[in-house]
Amino acid sequence: xxxxxxxxxxxxxxxxxxxxxxxxxxxxxxxxxxxxxxxxxxxxxxxxxxxxxxxxxxxxxxxxxxxxxxxxxxxxxxxxxxxxxxxxxxxxxxxxxxxxxxxxxxxxxxxxxxxxxxxxxxxxxxxxxxxxxxxxxxxxxxxxxxxxxxxxxxxxxxxxxxxxxxxxxxxxxxxxxxxxxxxxxxxxxxxxxxxxxxxxxxxxxxxxxxxxxxxxxxxxxxxxxxxxxxxxxxxxxxxxxxxxxxxxxxxxxxxxxxxxxxxxxxxxxxxxxxxxxxxxxxxxxxxxxxxxxxxxxxxxxxxxxxxxxxxxxxxxxxxxxxxxxxxxxxxxxxxxxxxxxxxxxxxxxxxxxxxxxxxxxxxxxxxxxxxxxxxxxxxxxxxxxxxxxxxxxxxxxxxxxxxxxxxxxxxxxxxxxxxxxxxxxxxxxxxxxxxxxxxxxxxxxx
Amino acid sequence: xxxxxxxxxxxxxxxxxxxxxxxxxxxxxxxxxxxxxxxxxxxxxxxxxxxxxxxxxxxxxxxxxxxxxxxxxxxxxxxxxxxxxxxxxxxxxxxxxxxxxxxxxxxxxxxxxxxxxxxxxxxxxxxxxxxxxxxxxxxxxxxxxxxxxxxxxxxxxxxxxxxxxxxxxxxxxxxxxxxxxxxxxxxxxxxxxxxxxxxxxxxxxxxxxxxxxxxxxxxxxxxxxxxxxxxxxxxxxxxxxxxxxxxxxxxxxxxxxxxxxxxxxxxxxxxxxxxxxxxxxxxxxxxxxxxxx
Numbered sequence: 001x002x003x004x005x006x007x008x009x010x011x012x013x014x015x016x017x018x019x020x021x022x023x024x025x026x027x028x029x030x031x032x033x034x035x036x037x038x039x040x041x042x043x044x045x046x047x048x049x050x051x052x053x054x055x056x057x058x059x060x061x062x063x064x065x066x067x068x069x070x071x072x073x074x075x076x077x078x079x080x081x082x083x084x085x086x087x088x089x090x091x092x093x094x095x096x097x098x099x100x101x102x103x104x105x106x107x108x109x110x111x112x113x114x115x116x117x118x119x120x121x122x123x124x125x126x127x128x129x130x131x132x133x134x135x136x137x138x139x140x141x142x143x144x145x146x147x148x149x150x151x152x153x154x155x156x157x158x159x160x161x162x163x164x165x166x167x168x169x170x171x172x173x174x175x176x177x178x179x180x181x182x183x184x185x186x187x188x189x190x191x192x193x194x195x196x197x198x199x200x201x202x203x204x205x206x207x208x209x210x211x212x213x214x215x216x217x218x219x220x221x222x223x224x225x226x227x228x229x230x231x232x233x234x235x236x237x238x239x240x241x242x243x244x245x246x247x248x249x250x251x252x253x254x255x256x257x258x259x260x261x262x263x264x265x266x267x268x269x270x271x272x273x274x275x276x277x278x279x280x281x282x283x284x285x286x287x288x289x290x291x292x293x294x295x296x297x298x299x300x301x302x303x304x305x306x307x308x309x310x311x312x313x314x315x316x317x318x319x320x321x322x323x324x325x326x327x328x329x330x331x332x333x334x335x336x337x338x339x340x341x342x343x344x345x346x347x348x349x350x351x352x353x354x355x356x357x358x359x360x361x362x363x364x365x366x367x368x369x370x371x372x373x374x375x376x377x378x379x380x381x382x383x384x385x386x387x388x389x390x391x392x393x394x395x396x397x398x399x400x401x402x403x404x405x406x407x408x409x410x411x412x413x414x415x416x417x418x419x420x421x422x423x424x425x426x427x428x429x430x431x432x433x434x435x436x437x438x439x440x441x442x443x444x445x446x
Numbered sequence: 447x448x449x450x451x452x453x454x455x456x457x458x459x460x461x462x463x464x465x466x467x468x469x470x471x472x473x474x475x476x477x478x479x480x481x482x483x484x485x486x487x488x489x490x491x492x493x494x495x496x497x498x499x500x501x502x503x504x505x506x507x508x509x510x511x512x513x514x515x516x517x518x519x520x521x522x523x524x525x526x527x528x529x530x531x532x533x534x535x536x537x538x539x540x541x542x543x544x545x546x547x548x549x550x551x552x553x554x555x556x557x558x559x560x561x562x563x564x565x566x567x568x569x570x571x572x573x574x575x576x577x578x579x580x581x582x583x584x585x586x587x588x589x590x591x592x593x594x595x596x597x598x599x600x601x602x603x604x605x606x607x608x609x610x611x612x613x614x615x616x617x618x619x620x621x622x623x624x625x626x627x628x629x630x631x632x633x634x635x636x637x638x639x640x641x642x643x644x645x646x647x648x649x650x651x652x653x654x655x656x657x658x659x660x661x662x663x664x665x666x667x668x669x670x671x672x673x674x675x676x677x678x679x680x681x682x683x684x685x686x687x688x689x690x691x692x693x694x695x696x697x698x699x700x701x702x703x704x705x706x707x708x709x710x711x712x713x714x715x716x717x718x719x720x721x722x723x724x725x726x727x728x729x730x731x732x733x734x735x736x737x738x739x
Contacts, residue, residue: 057680061528061693061694061696062527062528062693062694063527066527066528086681087681088600088680088681089681089682089693090680090693091692091693091695091696092696099680102590102594106594106595106599108594108599274701275701278506278701279506279507279508280508282502282503282506282507283503283506283507283508285508298701298702301502301702302502302503302505302506303503304501304502304503306503
């Protein structure tokens, strides 16, 4: 009796334990353990007889972005059968960054990931990402002509304190979308200056039925107006406080807040939330919209040839034409072995190469990161078919990132909230600017 | 007042007519309330279905469209933007394994608590029940750290093991076994049956309705789970369908309301089918264990 009970207990225990062990064995793979590699001095050398697995964390979870990246990865793996690229997609950049932080804390960082400039600065401070200089100058590096082929503003965007820590990847900028059919019907030209923009908005507005502009305000529009009007600095030299609310820049910051506020009050501008501005534009309830070039496919799908729409450069101010640079760069992380990182570098080189970037730009609509890509016959043919897509890249030289300080992430929210409250008339521009400056300084100094 | 039989009869029939009218009005009011409640419950589903069949232009229109444009291509389009087949397979594996483990553990534990007497039985049961009081959010971080330390991030077991024990399932099965007459076990004992033998050959078959309820509740809960799988998965290889839906719904540059509605519709379909097939057991589960004997 006792032996049969013992036998049954063993059977039950095995029945419970075996699935757990089997499931553990079926667990997801991870990159090689972070042991030191055998590359010696040159970090770019790969052993052709060794198998590598590179985890690439990105935020291309759906649609054309995902398809194009998967195709490029497949193409790379076909040329490099000993390197396996694991694409791990997350639903948003915010989730990607949160997961990266958690993975770094758990010593499970990927080899390569998309990063924003602010995030990269933080990772650089804590030693989580590696400098790309040794890779650029390694045997499998980038030549001088290669480096010169990148747009300087995009390459500089990847530098931290003068050292290259990132290479540009999926870059975009903000443009002015407009209803081309309606402007033609009204015999109105696309505005090229801010003054023209304001007067055009009043002209095309039909109170109660049509707004001149629909947009969801954010720090990016405010920053663009600020620079175009003459503003220079966003943060102080030591990075500990806001600079836009001080000295000569204060007037431009206030002007940027005031530019569209009277138009909101008069009904020429519709302040929306999220992507609701697209509803207005698609339904022809607004004539203009300010948004990233990444919105183009969504607009095209919604409009479905009901009317012609186009992109134009953001109207220029007295200080010139500016636009905000969006999108991420690529960085290599420290928490993997040297040879895994060498494989990741090779993949990064491939992704930022001319041919891969041409395919990437054509498939996703992001901006070319190299001049040779923009000037290539493939892209020029593509732009001839879809002229609207050319506007974003043509603004590259005037694209900027307000700040890459880690504390600037909080500043973005502070400025966005106060800009929106000023536009809606909930706050005067003086009060909003004071609050912006104070909150931003607190965020930067904390 | 007249008291002739006809007067009495007519007075009685007027009174019964009044009562019958009052009954009809009460019934009508009940139907109106139920119909309103049903409308409130069903309308979001209807809206989702209609939106999934609208054209993109109609979906973004400021005027709401209550009738579809019959754009079935929305389903085909959104199916192609993400590896839905993989997501469904993952959900089936996770929900299936969680259900099997939960049913097994509920059966064994419920049987022990319901039929066996051992020191500390009641205290242990109360402690187990007390776990229901702890909100899931409170244990999210320590659970994540445990899973991360075990190296289980982005695996099936990270999504299965934490939910392999169903407290409500244990409670349901215990209540069921409490209702079993002790004479059954005594008779089995006389025939030389062991505890496990009694469970396997007698008690478990009798507990099939209760086990079906537990299985149904755990399956639906596991299929619909979002937050935990969202936290512990990192790649499409292990993402379940609800996390996949969230990834499709978020996108840089804009939204695709018709596609998202289509995706929401087909992710909901399996659970809806399961519920429609087993709704009797589902509703039984609400009342099971509330009465003893």
